Amino acid sequence: MAWIYLIGAGLCEWGWPVGLKLGWTEQGMRWGWVAFSILCIVASGALLLLAQRTIPMGTAYAVWTGIGAVGAFVLGLLLFGESATLARFFFVGLIVVGIVGLKLASPE
Numbered sequence: 368m369a370w371i372y373l374i375g376a377g378l379c380e381w382g383w384p385v386g387l388k389l390g391w392t393e394q395g396m397r398w399g400w401v402a403f404s405i406l407c408i409v410a411s412g413a414l415l416l417l418a419q420r421t422i423p424m425g426t427a428y429a430v431w432t433g434i435g436a437v438g439a440f441v442l443g444l445l446l447f448g449e450s451a452t453l454a455r456f457f458f459v460g461l462i463v464v465g466i467v468g469l470k471l472a473s474p475e
């Protein structure tokens with residue numbers, strides 16, 4: 368169950384950078400998106416707390432941030448037209464390999 372919490376925490380990590388990106392425009396603050404970011408941060412932290420009850424802290428934190436980083440990368444490509452270079456995909460792939468490796472090496 369801890370790994371499900373951890374994956375959920377990582378997925379919530381996707382929401383807050385998107386909310387922050389959409390929360391500030393040329394017209395000013397968009398409070399709905401800022402509130403969405405805060406909700407995602409709180410949910411992510413709460414799920415990480417639950418996951419760390421059985422998953423080692425270093426592993427949980429690395430996987431949590433890795434899922435968040437990969438998700439933010441993909442959402443940046445899909446939603447904001449960020450550059451999709453081979454080098455960027457390669458290095459994000461290394462993060463994915465690290466996440467999978469940590470899961471496989473987990474004592475649980």
